[in-house]
Amino acid sequence: MDEVIRKVVAMGLPGVILVIVMATTGLAGGAAIVSALAFLGGPAGMLGGIAVLGFTGVLGDLLTKIGLELFLMRIYEERAKTESVENLCREIDGLPLISTELKDKVKRIIEKKFLFVLVGRTGVGKSSxxxxLLGSQVAKVGDYEATTMSATLYRHEINGLKLAIVDTPGLCDELEEVGNDQQYLELINSKTTQMDSMLFVSRLDETRVTSDEKRGIKLISENLGTKVWDYSVIVFTFANSVPASRYQEALDKRTELIRHEIAKYIGEDKAGKIPSVAVDNQSKTTPDGKTWLGEFFTKVFMRASESGSLPFAAAMKDSLTSSSGEARIDLDDKQKAEVNKKINKLLIGGLAYGGAVVGQIFGPGGIIVGGLLGSAVGLWMELDRRRNA
Ligand SMILES: Nc1nc2c(ncn2[C@@H]2O[C@H](COP(=O)(O)OP(=O)(O)O)[C@@H](O)[C@H]2O)c(=O)[nH]1
Ligand SMILES: [Mg+2]
Incomplete structure (x- = not known):
């Protein structure tokens, strides 16, 4: 661990306050210490000494280099190894000078809760x-009557990561009573800062963007805000329903079509960057002979990591690097290299994150990503409350 981080961790809350004061006020040296003490409401031994005074120099340097966000994540991640997560979350809630959004991010990194949302027409294969993704039959498949707007949240814990997947039936369906989705969208909207990725699910073997999908894309863009597309991935199901000879062409064409529809709200440039991936829920492979789970994982991981979901990438690191047992998700060398590069670049930001090397993904029974779970506890409780209301 970096020496500076180690020192701040050893200081506990006073150390955190000192870091925040320096980052948000630009104060340094004795002035920063005096100000931090004021926030702490009295003399705190560790901040009083000359040792700390000299320390503010190197502290400031590292802060400039990696930024407050990464610094705080790193400190709390380290402290969570020896202190209760519950107490730390309470401490984080009470921190001065920083936004609720930043607090949420820092909490997420120690709680290891992640939220994914699946949207798509009924029957495209969301539940499958x-x-x-979760490696277990948690979602009911083939329910064509699920055209109500009640979202379902599936929770699953994998290697200590708490994943929540929200299934949103109806969002892309032509409904008689559309009255509900406003309320529903507002609800999701209030949680978007906690959403790690939105998966837009559509069939690969179709030739058009259907009117329900267009409506879904419009609803999402207008209600969740266009930013939601920054962390979305287009998932094409029924990959094997397309002949192998036409697979790549179909994937390119379908991707282009969906992106074009989304572009109406965010522009071609941004829409052109939304990644797509093909899966087939009846098979381990796609028509190109590749195992799709690895590609899927890589795409979602890259996207969630890019979209500012540093906590996700950070928490993922341990699962990615565990080395016991057989991996449930196999990454090929290229995928491993990509994920490795991302983890090392993102997480580290110059900081000793320890040069993660992706070995295997999620040991026995493990894996990844799918949905929305974690931060979702709030969403889940809210949905539950409304459902029962
Ligand atoms: N061949 C094939 N069938 C699929 C695929 N995904 C889902 N299905 C089938 O399509 C039907 C609807 O799937 P479901 O997961 O319930 O869709 P949802 O309404 O979007 O949740 C079920 O009969 C699934 O077995 C796929 O990728 N390939
Ligand atoms: Mg379903």
């Missing part, structure tokens, strides 16, 4: 995809 969730089951494949």
């Amino acid at each position: 995809t969730i089951n494949n």
Whole structure:
């Protein structure tokens, strides 16, 4: 661990306050210490000494280099190894000078809760995809009557990561009573800062963007805000329903079509960057002979990591690097290299994150990503409350 981080960790709350004061006020040296003491409401031994005074120099340097966000994540991640997560979350809630959004991010890194949302027309394979991702039959498949707007949240814990996947039936369906989705969208909207990725699910073997999908894209863009597309991935199901000879072409064409529809709200440039991936819920492979789970993981991981979901990438690191047992998700060398590069670049930001090397993904029974779970506890409780209301 970096020496500076180690020192701040050893200081506990006073150390955190000192870091925040320096980052948000630009104060340094004795002035920063005096100010931090004021926030702490009295003399705190560790901040009083000359040792700390001299320390503010190197502290400031590292802060400039990696930024407050990464610094705080790193400190709390380290402290969570020896202190209760519950107490730390309470401490974080009470921190001065920083936004609620930043607090949420820092809490997420120690709680290891992640939220994914699946949207798509009924019947495209959302539930099947969730089951494949989580490696267990948690979602009910083939329910064509699920055209109500009640969202379902599936929770699953994998290697200590708490994943929540929200299945949103109806969002892309032509409904008689559309009255509900406003309320529902507002609800999701209030949680978007906690959403790690939104998966837009559509069939690969179709030739058009259907009117329900267009409506879904419009609803999402207008209600969740266009930013939601920054961390979305387009997932094409029924990959094997397309002949192998036409697979790549179909994937390119379908991607282009969906992106074009989304572009109406965010522009072609941004839409052109939304990644897509093909899966087939009845098979381990796609028509190109590749195992799709690895590609899927890589795409979602990269996207969630890019979209400012540093906590996700950070928490993922341990799962990615565990080395016991057989991996449930196999990454090929290229995928491993990509994920490695991302983890090392993102997490580290110059800081000793320890040069993670992706070995295998999620040991026995493990894996990844699918949905939305964690931060979702709030969403889940809210949905539950409304459902029962
Ligand atoms: N061949 C094939 N069938 C699929 C695929 N995904 C889902 N299905 C089938 O399509 C039907 C609807 O799937 P479901 O997961 O319930 O869709 P949802 O309404 O979006 O949740 C079920 O009969 C699934 O077995 C896929 O990728 N390939
Ligand atoms: Mg379903």
